Amino acid sequence: MRNITINGRKLSVGDDLTIIEAAKQSGITIPSLCYLEGIHQFGSCRICVVEVEGAKSLMPSCMTKVSEGMVIHTNSPRVRRARKVLYELLLSDHSKDCLSCKRNQSCELQQLGKTLGVEETRFEGKRSDCTVDTSVAITRDISKCVLCRRCVTACSEIQGVGIIGAQKRGFNTVISPALGLPMGDVNCAMCGQCTVVCPVGALKETDSIQKVWAALGDRTKRVVVQTAPA
Missing domain, CATH: 3.10.20.740 (Ubiquitin-like (UB roll))
Structure with missing residues (x-):
């Protein structure tokens, strides 16, 4: 003690x-x-x-x-x-x-x-470039990122995937997959843990509400709901 x-x-x-x-x-x-x-x-x-x-x-x-x-x-x-x-x-x-x-x-x-x-x-003063990267499950908005690195920790230490990290240096630092690749082009598990720990709106679930409404309104389709285990 x-x-x-x-x-x-x-x-x-x-x-x-x-x-x-x-x-x-x-x-x-x-x-x-x-x-x-x-x-x-x-x-x-x-x-x-x-x-x-x-x-x-x-x-x-x-x-x-x-x-x-x-x-x-x-x-x-x-x-x-x-x-x-x-x-x-x-x-x-x-x-x-x-x-x-x-x-x-x-x-x-x-x-x-x-x-x-x-x-x-x-x-x-000068602002960082605004980039929005949308994959099937996750949307990443660089303009809202505060470089807290919570998502990096969650991805590497909680999920053990480690596909995102700090890229570039100084004022140009961004949190993204290596080489600045889009989230949809890397081996992302789409678990959403990064969106859970993000303190701001930089990482969020991709909004598919309009697609859901369209499917529900389509009488030729049978809609099935599944809850993600993550």
Whole structure:
């Protein structure tokens, strides 16, 4: 066990826990975007940064293990300022069509903005290319991707397929199959796990509602419904 202090509360937590895990077990919420419980973490969004006394820089709580005597501040002015800037930077290259987005009102990025108290964005500039890739089961909208890499983790560690990953570098980074191939041209299992973990509208099930209505209205067809096991 490790004896630590979070926001003035003295706690005794497990040796192998990260700060975000220790905080969660103690009923303390640390905002995050890329974090997936119980799975390898990329630490890509940095929204979950916290202030650790003695450390020169803010630490990602999803990647930092607790240590004996650690004193942590999860909501200090420095932390709040950093999170707002990080959020605004994410939003500066994000699609603004929230009202027509399928994830409107259930979008984790929207909810995060409310949690952080962000009311305006100060950063505008060059935007990433907007590409929509539609396969039989999954639709991928690059303009909405926040590069959290949750889908990469789900595809490689949950499903064991690993057909998507980070391609290119820097501002041009995209999450896609190797060589930028369309989802329909790679060995995708069409399980939909990537759409389940995506916090925004970048990955979603391909909408076939209109095809279903057309089939139901066709008296020459017998329509059968099957539930996907995934």
